[in-house]
Amino acid sequence: MSAQLALGTYRCQAIPEAAARAVASGAQWIDTAPNYATGQAQTLLAPALAAHPALRVSTKTGYFTAATGADAVDAGVLTEDQAAAGHSLAPDYVRWQTGRNRAQLGRKRLDLVLLHNPERAHPGDRADLHRAIRGAFEVLEEEVAAGHVAGYGIATWSGLEKAFTVEELLALAGEVAGGQQYHHLVAIQLPVSLVMMTPIVQALHGQGPLWAAAGAGLRVMASAPLHGGELPTIVDQELADLIRPGLTPAQACILATASCPGVTDILIAASSTPHWKEATDAVTQPPLDTARLREITDVLASP
Incomplete structure (x- = not known):
């Protein structure tokens, strides 16, 4: 199938x-993010989600619009310098943005929250990037425990080529949750097409992120x-x-x-x-x- x-x-x-x-x-799924449609996508989707409670939604945290950045500064979860970057994996911001996503989408519990291009946080520094991802995963595990999120993952354009592997992401989630059997890392999102063929070619040879994700039972968008x-x-x-x-x-x-x-x-x-x-x-x-x-x-x- x-x-x-x-x-x-x-x-x-x-x-x-x-x-x-x-x-x-x-x-059965709609994918969105707080920075899509100049920051209006989630609000625009809310009526459809209210009308169809069984419809599942994946959203993100990472990128944000200038207006959202200003709100985050006012809320005390980002500094002015952090807001100027337009992207953050800071734990306080991830927690705040996840709550904002729920409010804008009109959902008490989000089906899936993805770290949006996490490689943007620390380009070229794998150790710092992995620490930042681990910190964000820790917040998202807390959100799962609180009943605010069902599962989490990453959405990336090129991160799985050089910044992290599926196996490394699973290891970070396992560290945070206290064991591989307890974490709620459930999905990855990446470009797959006849232009972006590398993941296809790798999967056909039993290698790469698609193969690893399938082996771990992850949803692959x-x-x-x-x-x-x-x-x-x-x-x-x-x-x-x-x-x-x-x-x-x-x-x-x-x-x-x-x-x-x-x-x-x-x-x-x-x-x-x-x-x-x-x-x-x-x-x-x-x-x-x-x-x-x-x-x-x-x-x-x-x-």
């Missing part, structure tokens, strides 16, 4: 309408499966037919990502009913087998 579709709101237009169409299409909408203009119909005859280039790209070992959710920013139907028709296809995925990545990797 291939991965399931979820609404990603980073590049999403008309968030309330997109949420309604995602629900109508059977999506694949972001940017269409590479910001650019990929269908790169993949021609001939390549789409190699992936699966009869699919459009966009559908072929989505199916390739959905078929990647370890991927559980595909984040798409579709806002129209036809786009949701196109994507839904893609993920309901039988997944590609390993041999076909290897053939596709070999073709794309060739000069």
Whole structure:
């Protein structure tokens, strides 16, 4: 079975309408962040979440808008210098932002809170970065214990390439929780596409973050499966037919990502009913087998 579709709101237009169409299409997850839609995404999603209590939501802590930074300074959880950076994993800020997320989304308990590009906190210094992640995980474990959060994880663009591994994240969570069997690190989010192919290639060889996450039973949310909408203009119909005859280039790209070992959710920013139907028709296809995925990545990797 291939991965399931979820609404990603980073590049999403008309968030309330997109949420309604995602629900109508059977999506079970919506992914957002406090800095999306110039800081308005969570408030815009609140009515849809109120109308559909079973709908699950993942949000983030890390990046923030200037207005949120000013509020954090007023609340005493960030200094002026920290607010000027636009990103923080400081424990007091993580705790404050998690509460703010709950208030804006209208949820007493968040399904998933992700550290947003944690590699941004201490670029180039793995030891300091890992200490910062550990401190943030400690706060999130406290939030789980308080009933405010069900689970946590990380959302990254490039951190899993050089700043940390899934195994290191699991070890940090285990340290905080007092053992690997007790922690609530449950998900990772990273770009997986026919442009960002490295995780796919690694997984096909039993390596890399997707393979490690699957082995640990983590939810894996694949972001940017269409590479910001650019990929269908790169993949021609001939390549789409190699992936699966009869699919459009966009559908072929989505199916390739959905078929990647370890991927559980595909984040798409579709806002129209036809786009949701196109994507839904893609993920309901039988997944590609390993041999076909290897053939596709070999073709794309060739000069």
